[in-house]
Amino acid sequence: MIFDHLPALQVALPLAGAALCALIDRRHIAWAIAAIVCFAMPVIAVLMVIQVLTSGPISYAFGGWEPPYGIEYHIDVVNGFLLVLVSVMGAIVMPYARLSVAAEIPENKQAWFYCVYLLCLAGLLGMAATGDAFNAFVFMEISSLAMYVLIALGSDRRALVAAYQYLILGTIGATFYVIGVGLLLAMTGTLNFVEMAERIVEVENTRPVLAALAFITVGMCLKLALFPLHVWLPNAYTGAPTVATAFIASTATKVAVYLLLRYYFSIFGVVFVFDDLPVTPILMVMSLAGMFAGSFVAIFQTNVKRMLAYSSVAQMGYITLGIALATPVGLTGGIVHLFNHALMKGALFLALGCVAYRIGNCKLDNMAGIGRRMPLTMAAFVVAGLSLIGVPGTVGFISKWYLALGAIEQGWWWLAFLIVASSLLAVIYVGKVVELAWFRTPTGAVVEATEPPLAMLVTTWILAAACVVFGLDADMTAGLAARAADVLFAGLLR
Template identity: 75%
Template sequence: MIREQLPALQVVLPLCGAALCAFIDERRTAWLIATLTSFAMPVIAVLLLIQVLHGGPVSYAFGGWEPPFGIEYRVDVVNAFLLVLVSLIAAVVMPYARQSVAAEIPENKQAWFYCMYLLCLCGLLGMAITADAFNAFVFMEISSLSTYVLIAMGSDRRALVASYQYLILGTIGATFYVIGVGLLFSMTGTLNFGDLAERIATVEATRPILAALAFITVGLCLKLALFPLHVWLPNAYALAPSVATAFIAASATKVAIYLLLRFFFSIYGAHFVFDTLPVTPILLVLSIAAMFAASAVAIYQDNVKRMLAYSSVAQVGYITLGIALASQTGLTGGIAHLFNHALMKGALFLALGSIAYRVGNCGMSEMAGIGRRMPVTMAAFVIGGMSLVGVPGTVGFVSKWYLALGAIEQGWWWLAFLIVASSLLAVVYIGKVVEVAWFREPSAKAARIGEAPVTMIVCTWVLAAACIVFGIDAELTAGVAGRAAEALLAGLR
């Protein structure tokens, strides 16, 4: 039955698509393969989510080897939510990519771009669906190696430096992670998440287990760009091709956050991590620092892509803040913001990609008056910016509301105030772009251009409209996020 093979198909299809793109090496065919594969992914992910919501977790054992002896793919409400997110972003990005990639990447490298994109998608989906700690590392490397190539394909020569910087830091993060996994294996004799959760209870107070948690936490925090381990991210986002930036910004850091959630709550357990160890104050300090420091730096950026890159560091701070609260409401806000940030940042970067398609870059001076020449594109940017701020009626408001409620439930009114205050910083840097684009005279270059191609506008507006739809009716996103938070707090034990 195809239904029984859905967990495997979620990973195998993009892997096979990547191989086809590499062998065919023809840009139009490669784009078609990547697009059809990307369209299949959300169908599979939604079917898995429906199965999980109605019938409980889905387990898939490879090669007939039952877990914990074989590799297991396990889908519950937590990672089913993430699979839907990553696959939906992929499906929206690919139709947009045809014209954007053709404009930014040489023709002889375009098929290779789609190959690397599908490998990255395969790695991200694999990290989300696997229930094996070492298998997660394998998929992490697949997604990371392909991401390095995607970034290096940027038209600016500095993209090579950004890619190399990410390679070095990404390798350090992966090494820390696999050292932690090795320590866990040496103490428990298993790599399966469920088996780890059972066996770790008898040895969790030992030094190797504590060291493993430290290594895994630092390694994953490098991958998810938690302040101050974020230094690779601004250059990577600013200099990568527009399609790669939109896809990576909306998905890559989210999967690393998911793995951190899985280790904190499902394997080690919330009681041990947050009650026994000083994880809450550490995460609180780093999250608040990210929210304010990264937003402050974003205000002074002249390149809008770099500005939004620093904004992503700040938004990661909101998600980890929800993790630090370790309560039903706070964790719901963090998981909801994981989904909502992907929508808003995807819309913003796709809008910037459309501007770069017409203007050539995303500097403030080149964007002067662009709102008069590209009003539909800039309207989508404004909606994404409003979501970033957290204006009521947008997705950003929903998740920040849950985070503020989670802080108030803990009696931390000061934290709720900081959430609101940090959001006001986003008003400043988004307001700068709006003022330049709508209220200044068009630059010489902007005066000669028109709207972006229809396909690019439609893809951008799909995400922009989602920012409004899920902001007005948050029952689906916040509801599933709440069930995911409940499942994480219950753990696997």
């Protein structure tokens, strides 16, 4: 039955699609292949989540080699939630991509863009699905190499510098990760997550295991762009083509967070990581620094795309703050923000892509009065911006509500105050764009601007509308996040 092979298909289909795009090398056909593959991914992910919710975790052994001797894909509610997020975001930008890619990338490179896009998607899905530590590294490299190329395809020559910078720092992060995995292999004798979690109890207080935890933490924090390991992110997001920026911002850092969660809670264990070691204060300080520094720097940016890139540094701080709280409510807030941040930042970057499609850039000074000429596009930007701030009725409020509850539950009222205070900084930089776009007289290219093509506008509004829909009714997203938090705290892998 094909349903028995859904975990393998989740990764194999985009890999096969990437090969077809490379072999055919026709931009329209490549887009069609990428669209078909990407629209199939959410269906597969949702079917697996339904199976997990009704029958328990899925274990898929490759080549008939049962774990721990063979590679296993292990799907539970934690990575099932992430697989849905990555696959949905991968699919939702495809209608937008056809016109956006045609406008930003030379014709002879467009088929290769879709090839690399599918490779990146396969790598991220593989990282989320695998139950093998080294296999996660392999998929990490597949997705990373693809992201370097996606960023380098940007129209600005500075995109090459951004891609190279990310290549260097991404390689360092991956090296730290694989060193940590090597130490764990030496101490436990296995690469399988389940076996590793069972055997690490006997050796958890040894220096190699402590070193492994440190290496994996630094490697993953670099990949997820936690302050001050974020220096690759602003240039990468600014220089990449719009579709690539929206996809990477919505997915790549989230998968790195998942892998960190898996090691902290399922393998090392919550008691060892958060009770025996000073991980909570260290992670909390870095998270708070990111929340404030990212937002503060965003205020002074003159390129709106770069402004949102620094905003992403702040938003990753909220996610890791939920991890640092190390309580079910706090962790629920961090996990649900993975989903919520993908929606709002995806909508914001796509709205900017619509602006760039009409006026050629996203510089703040050149966007004066754009709201009068592109009201639907900028209305979507406002909705997503309000969500970024955390206004009640939006997904951003749901995330910060859970984080504040988690802080108050610990008796840390000062932390709840800082969560609110950091949100007020977002009011400033989002407000700057809104004021300029809606209350200034149109000048330059803006005078002739019109709404983007329907495919781009509808895609943008789907994400913007989702920011409100899941903000008013968070039962599904927050409910799944709460179940994922419970599974992580239970340390369950079977």
